[in-house]
Amino acid sequence: MSVRYLSCGDTAFTVEFGNQISPQINGQVMALHGAIGAARADGALKGVVETVPSMRSLMVTYDPMATSRAALQPEIDALISRGLPAEAKTRRVTIPCCYDDPEFAPDLTEVAERTKRTPEQVIEGHLKSAFTVYVLGFMPGLAYIAGLDPSLYLPRRSEPRVRVPKSSVSIAMNMTVIYPFESPGGWHLIGRTPIWLFDQRREQPVFLAPGDHLTFERIDRKTFDRIAAEVEAGTLDWSTLVKE
Amino acid sequence: MTAALKVVRPGLFDTLQDRGRIGYMALGMPTAGAMDRIGLALANALAGNPAGMAGLEIGVMGPDLLVEADSVRVALTGPLSPALIEAPDAPPKPIESDRSHLLKRGQVLRVGMIEGSSTAYLAVAGGFALPAFMGSLSTYARAGVGGFEGRKLQANDSLPLKLDHAPPGEERKLAAPFDYGHGPVRVVWGPQEASFSEQGRATFIGADYRVSKEADRMGIRFEGPTIEHAVAVEKGGADIISDGIGPGAIQVPGAGLPIVLLADRQTVGGYPKIATVASVDLPRLGRLLPGQTVRFTAVTVEEAEKLRREQEARVARTIADFQPARPAGGIDLARLYEENLIDGVVYEPAPA
Numbered sequence: 001m002s003v004r005y006l007s008c009g010d011t012a013f014t015v016e017f018g019n020q021i022s023p024q025i026n027g028q029v030m031a032l033h034g035a036i037g038a039a040r041a042d043g044a045l046k047g048v049v050e051t052v053p054s055m056r057s058l059m060v061t062y063d064p065m066a067t068s069r070a071a072l073q074p075e076i077d078a079l080i081s082r083g084l085p086a087e088a089k090t091r092r093v094t095i096p097c098c099y100d101d102p103e104f105a106p107d108l109t110e111v112a113e114r115t116k117r118t119p120e121q122v123i124e125g126h127l128k129s130a131f132t133v134y135v136l137g138f139m140p141g142l143a144y145i146a147g148l149d150p151s152l153y154l155p156r157r158s159e160p161r162v163r164v165p166k167s168s169v170s171i172a173m174n175m176t177v178i179y180p181f182e183s184p185g186g187w188h189l190i191g192r193t194p195i196w197l198f199d200q201r202r203e204q205p206v207f208l209a210p211g212d213h214l215t216f217e218r219i220d221r222k223t224f225d226r227i228a229a230e231v232e233a234g235t236l237d238w239s240t241l242v243k244e
Numbered sequence: 245m246t247a248a249l250k251v252v253r254p255g256l257f258d259t260l261q262d263r264g265r266i267g268y269m270a271l272g273m274p275t276a277g278a279m280d281r282i283g284l285a286l287a288n289a290l291a292g293n294p295a296g297m298a299g300l301e302i303g304v305m306g307p308d309l310l311v312e313a314d315s316v317r318v319a320l321t322g323p324l325s326p327a328l329i330e331a332p333d334a335p336p337k338p339i340e341s342d343r344s345h346l347l348k349r350g351q352v353l354r355v356g357m358i359e360g361s362s363t364a365y366l367a368v369a370g371g372f373a374l375p376a377f378m379g380s381l382s383t384y385a386r387a388g389v390g391g392f393e394g395r396k397l398q399a400n401d402s403l404p405l406k407l408d409h410a411p412p413g414e415e416r417k418l419a420a421p422f423d424y425g426h427g428p429v430r431v432v433w434g435p436q437e438a439s440f441s442e443q444g445r446a447t448f449i450g451a452d453y454r455v456s457k458e459a460d461r462m463g464i465r466f467e468g469p470t471i472e473h474a475v476a477v478e479k480g481g482a483d484i485i486s487d488g489i490g491p492g493a494i495q496v497p498g499a500g501l502p503i504v505l506l507a508d509r510q511t512v513g514g515y516p517k518i519a520t521v522a523s524v525d526l527p528r529l530g531r532l533l534p535g536q537t538v539r540f541t542a543v544t545v546e547e548a549e550k551l552r553r554e555q556e557a558r559v560a561r562t563i564a565d566f567q568p569a570r571p572a573g574g575i576d577l578a579r580l581y582e583e584n585l586i587d588g589v590v591y592e593p594a595p596a
Contacts, residue, residue: 006435007433010545061269069546136271138512139511140268142272206272
């Protein structure tokens, strides 16, 4: 297998497995992530600080006081050429989402115009998409979820918003993401879920995991408010959202 | 009674930071940590602490802190203008930065403004008695985790201290302010320099970029000439499949202006990153103020690694060269006796 090494300064580099989003490529990324973790547990790969998986690449961060790019890259190459195991795992997760409040969906009209659809067709496209969680990142608990209906593909906004509200549901390219916190962001906001993707009160603060299969369920504002109150109070039964 | 520093008046953006939350980026958890690792390391060394202990990162303007402990040794680093010590029974006394100070119960440390930098540090001997989150005390305010209640300091916060009196020892200072370097900021091309046209890369390296008002712990948006992508933005030229973001990554969204991503940066992102600031110059970025101007220059990975190792050796030499610092206004015998009684240990005063 041929990979590309991309420089991220003198404390990291990225190992790129391909130029597409596919379960096979993502599987290789997660496998190298696991293999480096195992090698480090055995005392190898001195100087590696951590590894950060994404759709089609793995970033390896290192301490230039303990190692160097020139020493580390051949060691990673050797790991890859020894062969990486494939990975598989599925949960089915349903995310309730309210699309009908303009405050929750400020970009719905623009997305409809740019994709030459009605707002209702945009919502239907999102609801019928078969999504898979590819990677966690950007901020704690944020999942990049691929599988958006092709009729809704758009690039991200050219100027990111300074503030996107917590639990906003958004789309761009072939993906959907849900913001775990208020933060800056460049995606199109088409709805909001009452659930929190990161809740530090829970034993497992991060809700979604790589490999999860995911669909959205349309809810009205009243249902949104009811579930939001349960989430806030910590009384929501999260298992109702997940089928193992 | 628990020893503490009480926030009488908060500064603009004071957060507890250590060297960062390491090992959780795969869960999407940013590292956070000190914007200027050198300032924190020197403050810790002056206070007699290990290098990785959490200190208070002061953003632009610092807090007023009331000492609620028998005594506490603090160390300040950064260009403060100058800090003051106030007590009910004495006139305010200016104190220097880049050294340690012994404070007593009832005194108020007014940290004040930082001049010519956005960032300064305060370390306390023995550290803060606060719980770590995911192995670190670094505050990550967007998620409300780490530090003091996961946020910047507010009035009436009481920061618990590990020690309720300062360990014995003399006050120390830097022999000279640490030189963070001048001239262009060193960067390494990549990871996505190929997403930019030759002209775009030349613009980035050749032009002056000014720090905009949108500059915080997450990153700095620069203003200046726009950088051309290799493929038109309307055709997805500013989109990549999201990948990991290292410290100092310089992303260029469709609008063409560079954003340098710093301590609180997201773990992955989907804008192309033209270059990455060499780690030797990250502390300089962490100190920039809105309106200041920088230029970028490219070095290789090997050069950047070498520069970093030389800088770390210089930090170690700076610490080895610490000088004894006499109390302002000469040796205060009464104070020395008092502290000896508190400590129960007699030690030699600093040589005159």
